[in-house]
Amino acid sequence: MAKLTMKEIAKLAKVSQSTVSRVINGNEKVNEDAAKRVLKVIEDVGYIPNSAAQTLKRSQSKIIGVCVTETYNPYFVELVDVLESEARKLGYSILLHNSKHNPITEWESIQNFIARQADGVICIPTGEYNLQRMNKLGIPTVIITQNHQSLDSVGLDHMQAGKIAAEKFIHAGHTKFGFIGTALDDKFLGYKSVLYENGFDFDLNNFIRVEEASTNNYLIRQDIESYLKEKKEQLDFTCIFAGNDLVALEFLEMAQERKIRIPEDISLIGFDDTYLSKIMGISSIHQPIEDMVKTTLEVLLNRIENEVSTEKVNIKLDPVLIERTSSNYKKS
Amino acid sequence: MAKLTMKEIAKLAKVSQSTVSRVINGNEKVNEDAAKRVLKVIEDVGYIPNSAAQTLKRSQSKIIGVCVTETYNPYFVELVDVLESEARKLGYSILLHNSKHNPITEWESIQNFIARQADGVICIPTGEYNLQRMNKLGIPTVIITQNHQSLDSVGLDHMQAGKIAAEKFIHAGHTKFGFIGTALDDKFLGYKSVLYENGFDFDLNNFIRVEEASTNNYLIRQDIESYLKEKKEQLDFTCIFAGNDLVALEFLEMAQERKIRIPEDISLIGFDDTYLSKIMGISSIHQPIEDMVKTTLEVLLNRIENEVSTEKVNIKLDPVLIERTSSNYKKS
DNA sequence: CTGTTAGCGCATTCAA
DNA sequence: TTGAATGCGCTAACAG
Secondary structure, three states, X not given: OOOXXXXXXXXHHOOOHHHHHHHHHOOOOOOHHHHHHHHHXXXXXXXXXXXXXXHHHHOOOOEEEEXXXXXXXXXXXXXXXXXXXXXXXXXXXXXXXXXXXXXXXXXXXXXXXXXXXXXXXXXXXXXXXXXXXXXXXXXXXXXXXXXOOOOEEEEEOHHHHHHHHHHHHHHOOOOOEEEEEOOOOHXXXXXXXXXXXXXXXXXXXXXXXXXXXXXXXXXXHHHHHXXXXXXXXXXXXXXXXXXXXXXXXXXXHHHHHOOOOOOOOOEEEXXXXXXXXXXXXXXXXXXXXXXXXXXXXXXXXXXXXXXXXXXXXXXXXXXXXXXXXXXXXXXX | OOOOOHHHHHHHHOOOHHHHHHHHHOOOOOOHHHHHHHHHHHHHHOOOOOHHXXXXXXXXXXXXXXXXXXXXXXXXXXXXXXXHHHHHHOOOEEEEEEOOOOHHHHHHHHHHHHHOOOOEEEXXXXXXXXXXXXXXXXXXXEEEEOOOOOOEEEEEOHHHHHHHHHHHHHHOOOOOEEEEEOOOOHHHHHHHHHHHHOOOOOOHHHEEEOOOOOOOHHHHHHHHHHHHHHOOOOOOOOEEEEOOHHHHHHHHHHHHHOOXXXXXXXXXXXXXXXXXXXXXXXXXXXXXXXXXXXXXXXXXXXXXXXXXXXXXXXEXXXXXXXXXXXXXXXXO
């Protein structure tokens, strides 16, 4: 099946090539009879318009470039999944890239999106590295799952998530608090602030630091082990909030190996509410993926369609704690 | 940053547009001085060639369309991940679609790939539905993770996987065998055949049927529950091989709830060797993802570059059993 | 309502 | 070595 062009369809249907274009795009009036003929030929030969040509002509590709940082976390997988199906409903295809937390790769991806004339970009940034450049791109871009003032963004209120976790722990009667995650995380800030407001202290010795780059079980485990080694296996907290479910999971496994009971000895709350937490019975803070995706797409399409460069939009969605067994324990 | 074209680069560098094209593509000789100027301008203004135009002109898009059936199974996620990074190394971008096991969606995706002038297609088919049509597409296509004689394919030897599981169980002293998975699965055939060869019978009452469409924990669980109900909660086997890790996981959870000990009461082997099995300690049959992806890409690129329509290639890779605790038990 | 024409941005042939 | 000219497949303005 050699590739057919409109010209050939036109010849077969005995009309001009522009008429074929008209019936395909269906905006202008075409003689009913001619239209039928054209449609039949298209059907018969299985003609599909060349979108490279359309893109060139229309200066519009109907492509959205999506760049994520990893797919190890099931949360991102679901995000991409929803993104793809929602975008498809709106007539867009997804060009998917995975930066693997590498800013250089990220930038290459963005360049690729530009080269391919993507109408818009949705990005989970690797950090601040490329944000400025992205801003000057001249292509609508929205950040998802995070908030950055310099660009349109829709994320979760991470600060609020931390607060919710802290409140839960405080209400359950805990007095010694732990945190496990990356160094710079609004969740930690929110967590800590609620502790202070309630007269508690956060002891930095109870911060188990996980590297940004620790994106798989094994690496996270190493971070935990090295913490334990440093602390001579002594844990001085009765509850802990984890920056994401992967981290929560590894903490849980580590605890089980050491006969630390969850939640009796240590209560645990994770983040993302992926099925990892579901299968392991880990309480977790839920991110509304569908909402987030739909909102993101709305913001993006709005930028694509009305290029009025109004102020940046920064939307923060609300987190919800999903309670499971890992935090189901009240201190006397 | 308005979008720049070659023409404008040419003007800025005081050369003709074709010269700019020459220095970018670098095949033809260009005056060294002029080349330098062009490169500088490109660098300065951040020019990126419009690949829609290139695609149109070259009849080559450097896009590979990838259509998977789901991303719920982490195995597919990893597959896509590796696919993307390997394809990128080879200068290709991935257009990713998710058919969600719907043949209509699948066909739409393929059409989209054609419209976008994809140079090749890699597909995990939803079934036999679109295979014939795909074959007549005139665009190189290879099936991954499955084998179909009518198209190029690279998959695992599922039959062999079933055999390995059966052998393991037989050697461990089992005499009553179970299987959980979809109805038509070569793994089951392999499994059964080894049982027969060794003088055992497979009792179809021990086949827990999971629907093809049961692609998440909840649906799988329903299939299991309805089986248990039918059998009045009586399980007449001491070992079971699961068609994939998700299914194995649900079986495990169901068993735990019912105080059925794994592996003491029932030994379990899963399939795919995803991290689900790793975190749950489920023995599982490993699929060599990297091998599979690289081989697939090799086959595909070979088709793209030399359109010699030789015989179909059907490659079957070897499965390997990764033993964990869920099968670590010898019947006396 | 329809055909002719121009041109999107680029690679490439042909002259110079 | 280089510029001018052509055309990839399509949309859209224009003239009929």
